[in-house]
Amino acid sequence: MKITVDDDFDLDKIINSGQCFRPRKTEDGIYRFITGKHTVDIRDLTKEAGEKNVDRATELEVSCSQNEWDDVWHQYFDLDTNYRKIRKRIPSDDLFLKNCAKSGAGIRILRQDKFEMLISFIISQRKSIPAIRTSIERLVGLYGKDGFFPEPEAMLAATEDELASCGLGYRCSYVYNAARRVALGEFDLEEMNNLPDDELFDKLKSIAGVGDKVANCVALFAYHRCGRAPVDTWIARIINEHYDGVNPFNGYGPVAGIMQQYMFYSAIR
DNA sequence: TCCCAGGCGATCT
DNA sequence: AGATCGCATGGG
Numbered sequence A: 001m002k003i004t005v006d007d008d009f010d011l012d013k014i015i016n017s018g019q020c021f022r023p024r025k026t027e028d029g030i031y032r033f034i035t036g037k038h039t040v041d042i043r044d045l046t047k048e049a050g051e052k053n054v055d056r057a058t059e060l061e062v063s064c065s066q067n068e069w070d071d072v073w074h075q076y077f078d079l080d081t082n083y084r085k086i087r088k089r090i091p092s093d094d095l096f097l098k099n100c101a102k103s104g105a106g107i108r109i110l111r112q113d114k115f116e117m118l119i120s121f122i123i124s125q126r127k128s129i130p131a132i133r134t135s136i137e138r139l140v141g142l143y144g145k146d147g148f149f150p151e152p153e154a155m156l157a158a159t160e161d162e163l164a165s166c167g168l169g170y171r172c173s174y175v176y177n178a179a180r181r182v183a184l185g186e187f188d189l190e191e192m193n194n195l196p197d198d199e200l201f202d203k204l205k206s207i208a209g210v211g212d213k214v215a216n217c218v219a220l221f222a223y224h225r226c227g228r229a230p231v232d233t234w235i236a237r238i239i240n241e242h243y244d245g246v247n248p249f250n251g252y253g254p255v256a257g258i259m260q261q262y263m264f265y266s267a268i269r
Numbered sequence B: 001t002c003c004c005a006g007g008c009g010a011t012c013t
Numbered sequence C: 001a002g003a004t005c006g007c008a009t010g011g012g
Helices: A011-015 A068-075 A083-088 A094-106 A116-123 A129-143 A150-157 A160-165 A169-182 A199-206 A212-221 A232-240 A249-268
Strands: A003-004 A031-035 A038-044 A058-062
Touching: A003 A038, A038 A129, A083 A094, A083 A249, A094 A249, A116 A129, A116 A212, A129 A150, A129 A160, A150 A169, A160 A169, A199 A212, A232 A249
Parallel strands: none
Antiparallel strands: A003 A058, A031 A038, A038 A058
């Protein structure tokens, strides 16, 4: 089925923007995304035709039905938000950000699975992105069904040796305890969707292994709190080198997280 | 082999 | 509050 997206939309940038770890591009140029119990294969017909242009629409060929696209993937890719408009509203005196946004045009802030983001970003601390991917895929292999990310309940049966075999190292107890607390209902990740940003942030941080950075990543990439801007080593370096050590993200208001993604992508690519 | 990775918690001052 | 330090593995 064909889908037209009349806004910034670049799947290569999305899967390489560090916000997701499982989506991949196959050798045939097909992008595979998985969220919850849904999988979709996408081809970018515009890119294949060599006609990719940030100011024009993108034609996609998707493997799912129109209903599934509308119910799942439309929201997942945040297609109700106009990124082009947001990107062009960046004031020209912030030249560094403007250049980052130019190189990152096409990135979207995905609405990803809450439990998957929580576990993934707990794992992410002090790991390279390839190493994060390896650990997550091992978790999926051990506790997931049919290639989907594990249910929290499935991880209750985990042993320390099994988790260690996923390369989690000292994060084993963090991952196990987070999964246990979600499985036992101590943390209702869906209910937390109703909390204001600050309360969501504090609640996430009450999980061992979740600090400022991980809590902001979960808030941004699972709860779509686009005013949150995670500060990691890359962003900290940018703040020091380009903003005189003063965190600029408060000034970006409700789109701070989007600006953070442009900068992060620009830094790691 | 060596170095460091999308940080965090504990333990200081 | 702010600074420092140890931490388990895996990529490059």
